[in-house]
Structure formats: structure tokens, C-alpha cells
Amino acid sequence: MKNISVIGAGTMGNGIAHVFAMKGFKVSLVDISEAALERALATIDKNLSRMVAKEKISEKDKKATLANITTFSDTNAGVKSADLIVEAATENVDLKLRIFKSLDEAAPKKTILATNTSSISITKIAAVTSRPEKVIGMHFMNPVPVMKLVEVINGYATSKSVTRKIMALSKDLGKVPTEVNDYPGFVANRILMPMINEAIYTLFESVAGVEEIDTVMKLGMAHPMGPLQLADFIGLDVCLSIMNVLHDGFGNPKYAPCPLLVNMVTAGKLGRKSGEGFYSYGHGTKEWIVSKNFK
Numbered sequence: 001m002k003n004i005s006v007i008g009a010g011t012m013g014n015g016i017a018h019v020f021a022m023k024g025f026k027v028s029l030v031d032i033s034e035a036a037l038e039r040a041l042a043t044i045d046k047n048l049s050r051m052v053a054k055e056k057i058s059e060k061d062k063k064a065t066l067a068n069i070t071t072f073s074d075t076n077a078g079v080k081s082a083d084l085i086v087e088a089a090t091e092n093v094d095l096k097l098r099i100f101k102s103l104d105e106a107a108p109k110k111t112i113l114a115t116n117t118s119s120i121s122i123t124k125i126a127a128v129t130s131r132p133e134k135v136i137g138m139h140f141m142n143p144v145p146v147m148k149l150v151e152v153i154n155g156y157a158t159s160k161s162v163t164r165k166i167m168a169l170s171k172d173l174g175k176v177p178t179e180v181n182d183y184p185g186f187v188a189n190r191i192l193m194p195m196i197n198e199a200i201y202t203l204f205e206s207v208a209g210v211e212e213i214d215t216v217m218k219l220g221m222a223h224p225m226g227p228l229q230l231a232d233f234i235g236l237d238v239c240l241s242i243m244n245v246l247h248d249g250f251g252n253p254k255y256a257p258c259p260l261l262v263n264m265v266t267a268g269k270l271g272r273k274s275g276e277g278f279y280s281y282g283h284g285t286k287e288w289i290v291s292k293n294f295k
Contacts, residue, residue, distance in 0.1 A: 001025075001083035001084050001112075001165065001169060002025060002026060002083060003025070003026050003028070003081045003082050003083045003084075004020045004025045004026065004027050004028070004082065004083070004084050004085075004086065005027075005028040005029075005030055005078050005079045005082040005084070005085045005086070005107075006020070006027060006028070006029050006030065006085075006086050006088060007030050007031075007075070007078075007079075007085060007086070007087040007088060007089060007099060007103070008030075008031060008087065008088040008089040008090075009029055009030075009031035009033070009036040009037050009039070009040035009071075010031075010036065010040075010088065010089075010090075011142060011143075012088040012116055012140060012142060012144060013029065013031070013040065013088035013089075013116075014029070014039075014040035014041075014043050014044055015140065015142065015143055015144025015145055016086055016088055016116065016140055016144055017029045017040070017044065017069055018044045018047060018048075018065070018144065018145050019140075019144055019145055019173050019174075019175075020068075020173065021044075021065045021066070021068035021069045022048075022057075022061070022065045022068075022145075023172060023173055023174070024064075024068065025068065026068055026070075027068055027069045027070070028070050028071075028072055028078040028079065028081075028082065029041075029069055029070070029071045029072070029078075030071075030072045030073075030074075030075055030078035030079065031071075031073065032073055032075075033073070034073055037071040037073065040071075041066075041069070041071065044065075044066070044069070045062075045066065047145060048061075048062040048065055048066070049062065075102060075103070075106060076106045079103060079106050079107045079111070080106070080107075080108070081108075082107055082108070082111050083110070083111060083112070084111065084112045084114060084169070085103055085107055085111055085112070085113050085114065086114045086115075086116060086138055087099055087100065087103070087113070087114065087115045087116060087117075088116040091117060091118060091119070091120065091238055091241050091242070092241070093120050093124070093245075096115060096117065096120060096125055097124070097125065097128050100113060100115070100125050100126075100128050100129055100135070101128045101129065103129075104128070104129035104130055104131060109131065111134070112134045112135075112136065112162055112165065112166070113129065113131065113134055113135045113136075114135075114136050114137065114138035114166065115135075115136075115137055115138065116137075116138060116139055116140055117137060117139065118139055118185075118186075118188070118189050118238075118242060119184060119185050119186070119189050119193075119241070119242040119245040119246070120245060121155075121182055121184070121249075122135060122136065122137045122153050122154070122155035122156075122158070122182045123155040123156040123157070123182050125155070126155045126156070126157055126158070132155065132156075132157035132158070133157050133158060133159040133162065134158075134159070134162055135155055135157075135158060136152065136153065136154065136155065136158050136162055136163065136166055137151065137152065137153025137154075137155070137182070137186070138150060138151075138152060138153075138166060138170070139151035139152075139153060139186065139188065140175075141188075142233075142234070148174075148175055148176045149175065149176055149178060149188075150170045150173075150175045150176070150177045150178070151177075151178055151180055151186050151187060151188055152166050152167055152170065152177045152178065152179050152180070153180050153181070153182055153186055154179065154180070154181055154182060155182050156182065163179065167179060183249070184245050184246050184248075184249030184250055185242060185245065185246050185249075189242050189246075190246065193239060193242045193243055193246065194243075194246070194254070194255065195227055196227045196228075196230065196231050196234075196239055197239070197243055197255075197257060197258055197261065199213050199217070199226075199227035199228055199231075200228070200231070200258040200260055200261050201258045201260075203228065203260065203278075203294065204258050204259065204260040209290070209294060210228050210278045210279070210290050210291070210294045211290055213226060213227065213228055214226020214227065214228050214229050228278040228279075229278070229279065231271060231277065231278065232271030232272050232277035232278055232279055232281075233271065233272055234271070235270050235271050235272075235273055236261060236264050236265050236269065236270045236271050236277050237265050237270050239257075239261060240257055240261055240262065240265045243255060243256075243257035243261070244257065264277065269291075269293075276291055277291065278290070278291055278294060279291055
């Protein structure tokens with residue numbers, strides 16, 4: 001597999017394009033928004049420049065990486081030569097089903113279709129295609145160029161040969177692939193999101209404040225980032241979406257999203273990307289202060 005198409009030029013998509021291109025793959029980065037594609041290339045350029053400054057790669061490596069990426073706003077043109085397509089669109093089940101139905105029609109029959117979903121059923125996505133045996137989950141962690149883990153998720157019909165190829169490919173990227181099966185939240189988010197949700201409940205029930213909760217988890221549990229700060233980093237809308245997948249998938253009340261999380265998303269307080277969540281973010285810096293709502 002040498003020709004890779006990445007669908008979606010957002011945070012995850014541009015990171016996935018970055019790591020493939022840096023390892024010498026020819027990458028077609030596809031998004032319906034030209035502005036999103038321009039932002040993605042600017043982000044990749046900036047991240048590569050940071051690596052050059054830290055002497056992790058050379059200027060020649062940077063130029064070669066950028067030369068390996070071609071952008072497309074037309075999906076059909078962007079996937080026509082793909083050996084592998086990695087979808088990295090918004091975590092919305094209806095959107096993903098539409099995308100995969102379209103990809104199945106546009107891509108060569110040999111092409112493996114992977115999704116970067118963090119919680120949505122691979123089996124459900126595969127069911128809208130004519131090649132369920134070639135549909136698999138390839139869940140990268142954010143930030144993609146830094147984080148080593150890739151959850152490789154088998155759908156009900158995913159063939160063993162496809163799984164072997166994706167496991168080997170992930171290793172070629174310098175990642176550590178972990179094979180898991182298709183149940184709500186897989187492994188990472190089945191464990192992580194209930195923890196974040198419980199931290200929000202702890203705040204909601206006035207057991208402690210934002211900084212206190214995050215401090216306990218950082219200093220007491222050796223977490224590099226507190227759960228509320230992490231929720232802001234992930235996006236509260238994404239956290240809510242994943243909790244809903246867990247709640248709907250298992251039918252167990254223990255996965256019910258905290259009412260505070262629901263209200264914050266409804267109010268547009270989505271975390272870092274909206275400028276305010278459990279913390280307030282200003283002036284485009286990495287500095288944060290506890291949101292006025294939680295003082």
C-alpha cells in the first residue's frame with residue numbers, strides 16, 4: 001500500500017496525512033472545503049518546522065513530506081488511485097455512513113476502507129458498503145504525529161488478511177497497533193470517557209472544583225493532564241457523542257452523560273476549540289484559567 005487517501009482535513013485528518021507523508025507514502029488529502037485544506041497544509045508545515053527546529057528531521061525531510069501530499073476538494077478524484085482510505089470526518093454516525101457509501105462507489109474494489117472513529121460501530125459502517133470484509137477501524141490518538149497508539153478495530157466481517165495488513169502498516173508508521181473488537185467505545189474510550197464523565201459528575205455534585213479535581217488526578221494518579229482539562233482538549237461535544245454511543249450501545253444507565261456535560265454542549269461551551277469549557281482560553285495561547293462558571 002503506497003497510495004493513501006485521507007478524508008477530512010481537520011485536526012485528526014491533517015495529523016494522519018502528516019505521519020503517512022513523512023514515511024514516504026503518497027497522500028491525497030480530501031475535504032470539501034478549500035479553506036480547510038489550506039489550514040491543514042499550514043498546520044502540517046508548522047508542525048514539520050517545529051520538528052526541524054528540534055533537529056528531529058532535516059529541512060530536506062520537511063520538503064519531501066510536503067511534496068508527498070496532494071489536496072483534493074473532489075472526493076472521486078482524491079480516491080481513484082487509493083490503496084487505503086482513512087476517513088477522519090466529524091464523529092457523527094449519519095455523516096460517516098453517507099461518506100462510506102460514497103467511498104464504496106468511488107474507490108477501486110481493491111481499496112481498504114478504514115475509519116478513524118473513536119466509538120462508532122465498524123460493523124454498522126461496513127454494512128452500507130459492498131465490501132464489509134475490507135472495512136476496518138484505524139483509531140489514531142491526538143496529536144497524531146506524537147501519540148504512538150493506533151487501535152485497530154475489527155468489524156464483524158473484517159477479513160483477517162485486512163487486519164494483518166493494517167497492523168503491519170501501523171508499525172511501518174512507527175506506531176504501536178493494538179487489535180481490538182467492535183463493541184461501543186472499543187477499549188480507549190470505553191475506559192476513558194466514563195472516567196471523564198465521572199469527573200464532570202464530581203464537579204456537578206459540588207464534591208470539588210475544576211482545579212481540585214484535575215490536581216487529584218494529576219498528582220494522585222500520575223495522569224499527565226486532569227480529566228476536565230482533557231475533556232476541553234478533546235472537545236465536550238465529542239465527549240458527549242461518545243457517551244451517547246456507550247449509553248445507547250450498552251443500554252446501561254452507568255453510561256448516561258452528566259447533565260452538566262449536556263448543558264455545556266447545548267450552550268456551545270465545547271472546550272478549547274470554542275474558547276471556553278471547564279477552563280477559559282484566550283489570545284490563542286496555551287494559558288488557561290478556570291471558567292467563571294466554575295469559580
